[in-house]
Amino acid sequence: MRHLLDVCDLSVEELYKLIYTAEDIAAHGDKYAHALSGKKLATLFFEPSTRTRLSFEAAMLELGGSVLGFSEASSSSAAKGECVSDTVRVVSNYADIIAMRHPIEGAALAAAEKSGVPIINAGDGGHCHPTQTLADLLTIHRELGRLDNLKIGLCGDLLYGRTVHSLINAMLRYKGISYVLISPEELKLPAYTKRALTEAGADYIETTSLEDSVASLDVLYMTRVQRERFPSVEAYKRVKDCYVLTCDIMQRAKATMRVLHPLPRVNEIAKDVDDDPRAAYFRQTLNGKLMRMALLLTLTSDEYLSAPATLPTGERTDKVCHNSKCITNNENGFVRKSTVSADGVEKCLYCEHALQ
Amino acid sequence: MRHLLDVCDLSVEELYKLIYTAEDIAAHGDKYAHALSGKKLATLFFEPSTRTRLSFEAAMLELGGSVLGFSEASSSSAAKGECVSDTVRVVSNYADIIAMRHPIEGAALAAAEKSGVPIINAGDGGHCHPTQTLADLLTIHRELGRLDNLKIGLCGDLLYGRTVHSLINAMLRYKGISYVLISPEELKLPAYTKRALTEAGADYIETTSLEDSVASLDVLYMTRVQRERFPSVEAYKRVKDCYVLTCDIMQRAKATMRVLHPLPRVNEIAKDVDDDPRAAYFRQTLNGKLMRMALLLTLTSDEYLSAPATLPTGERTDKVCHNSKCITNNENGFVRKSTVSADGVEKCLYCEHALQ
């Protein structure tokens, strides 16, 4: 049985297959209208995320399946102190596949280790959110016809922006990608991510100006500066409106350039940009549904159900993870495990933070 | 594409068509059991309203369709500062039709202006709640066989009662309607509504006594005095139990008279009245479901999807709407628009409050 916890759980080939399936669904939806009839998706949202939840529910319903679940932890057994692995073992008796959103990092892996059905990580804290990245990749592929040889501008919060790190991570596997990293000083891309770019042979430049860099881009990926990620309200206010994409700026961009945004947006894209055909962010939400449909089909197929799990494994460790948001620090009696990354650092198996 | 924001968006003919469709569904439900199979309704409830939400969901399910959505804003992207028009543009990718409830006046119009699918206004603050009025009209038609030549008693909160204003507004289009307005001094029908009655040639009398006026009525429309609408708890307490319909009072009424109530009721109708065949308020909730079924069928029909939108339009204005609950004052960067009513008053396009 296969799960999806991180985009890179999928090989490049598997990812292309998903994309082609999603594009076939877009072209011939009726063919799939009963593909999962009789099957049930459980949407276990331990924190609210309407857009993601509705996208999963729409995806399942369009495949002829049905949906059950919850949209907030307040109405879940977690409130009674149940651990996430017990919850999924129980729900494995109620559903054929589970999409899980959880505020704690590593919760999806902890769940998948015990689940009787495939787990899709619909976001585990600041750690991973692979189905958002699948939406981004399908959007680039449908809008520009390729996933390689692209100049991608990443704009806004490159420090805390989970979607940005996840997109970069996924794009490392494609040839001829270069980046323009547009952010204020306080929100620059972390050093270790830049190192990853260099190691993968992707070149990048850093800048603080959106105006000056937009002209050369194939893709402009805008992000929302998220209040919740900041240490203080002041720190947030200083940078919140540092970038606003306007029609004036759009005039400097190529006719083939595309604007992506994970949404919701607040002020970072002026509303009149919505009417520009290069604004792809609403189509991006449609693509998110299509990729989730492809994913639900794939993970519930006999081939994937009978395939060996590809979950990351590690060794028991006595070292304590110092990430307070890690699942190992949020459930009692948790068995701590670690793994050693390519560059020799011992990391927590669940949240991937380095262990001292 | 057509939307339903206000009952009067429907012509008298269209309204009769809806009523006949609802009555046909009541008689031959099986005929409609798969009418919308494969279609999805999104119930976007930015504030809770169980009865209305469940009625919409039951309606869609009985037509063979399916449902997704949320029942509180806390679990919606609005919490992240997304504007309602972005939300519906996204949800337009997930559903074929949207029923939206929102605490802010004009939110339904703001949504419909950008939506890719039909919007049904399931209540926008104190502004409109057309599907409740559709339930009232079908109930009168099914119980009394006509929508004209009726003596209608409106009892309770005629000042703040949204359902009362909406029912009067809808009935203005029918002949031979007269009103008995039964309320305490503090809760009398607003002057502008009385003016509308006069202009439409409907006569009315005002009274404070239910006992003395019940004998002549064809319809008695009871309302709940709603705590939330009052400036102070004292003001509320003074009038909350001013009218209680009892079996004694019912003895004075005609055998053909019918009692309606939008529900939920608190104390304004004694429970033993429930067993009186003239008590139509529980059947009224069934009629609400039937009209919502008719409405879902109609708005998703090719004829209505291909029809031009009939949304109210207006001119950009720099005047600020002084209604603090208006959408124009609750979303940033909102384009203010106004329209001039028949009597020459410039009104906010969204909440219809007069602009100074």
Next chain:
Amino acid sequence: MRHLLDVCDLSVEELYKLIYTAEDIAAHGDKYAHALSGKKLATLFFEPSTRTRLSFEAAMLELGGSVLGFSEASSSSAAKGECVSDTVRVVSNYADIIAMRHPIEGAALAAAEKSGVPIINAGDGGHCHPTQTLADLLTIHRELGRLDNLKIGLCGDLLYGRTVHSLINAMLRYKGISYVLISPEELKLPAYTKRALTEAGADYIETTSLEDSVASLDVLYMTRVQRERFPSVEAYKRVKDCYVLTCDIMQRAKATMRVLHPLPRVNEIAKDVDDDPRAAYFRQTLNGKLMRMALLLTLTSDEYLSAPATLPTGERTDKVCHNSKCITNNENGFVRKSTVSADGVEKCLYCEHALQ
């Protein structure tokens, strides 16, 4: 029309029929995949209980039916002061059967008295929770092949534990049952329950030691010590971790013994016990879904819909029930009724507390 408010609403024969139906569903699920298509279940959860709600929803979906409802009172009309009997009269127009969870004791009976469709009590405060007991009974039957001649250990909170009292109550009707009551002094089984055991000819012993008593058991029913049931946090802390079932203790038990637990568990069962084939508590949740499927099928069958209701009836009384959590003390204008039990005590019809 029949309802299920208490396990003992079902005769021993009816209960066996449910069990055989559930076992047939387990063996031939496909046969039932469309059994309730076109039917609707309303899950009215006035307090959250995810596991129970999801189990009901999964049950209905696997029978081809659909589901609507709410998971918290905050999003229900109760917030507006509506009484539960009005709510179910309205929902009777939206659904074919109702599963209701309510924090107030006797709410399920108050609802059933007015409902137009069958009511399943999914828990009314500390009073009854029959579908949990149905899950327990099916689990014993599937795991051990019988419901009689069993030695049952009940461990943990035997004072407040609703599931324990309900299981004992149901087992009183079977022959050759003996009990080992394992609890700390503070949480011993109430005297009246012990009296019931004696009257039914079931023998029992009381002990504080799990280790010493596990060897002879056929069934070990573990319970969670629930914070919410205790007068003070201290009282709770004193006993919360008094029993922890470990692999060491399991070594003393019979190869045929089975461990049950209503779940969620906190610390009372060590996680490594999960891998022991005698650990039946996750299978128990599957059995809960199967019994709910059997129950939905049965209560919506023509035979049961046309059968006379078997609701407990009583006489009007002026005596006030002194249980502050009783429905008679939580809804205004409630008609109080009482009934006289076998031992001559006058009890509240709704919460079954003795009236002074």
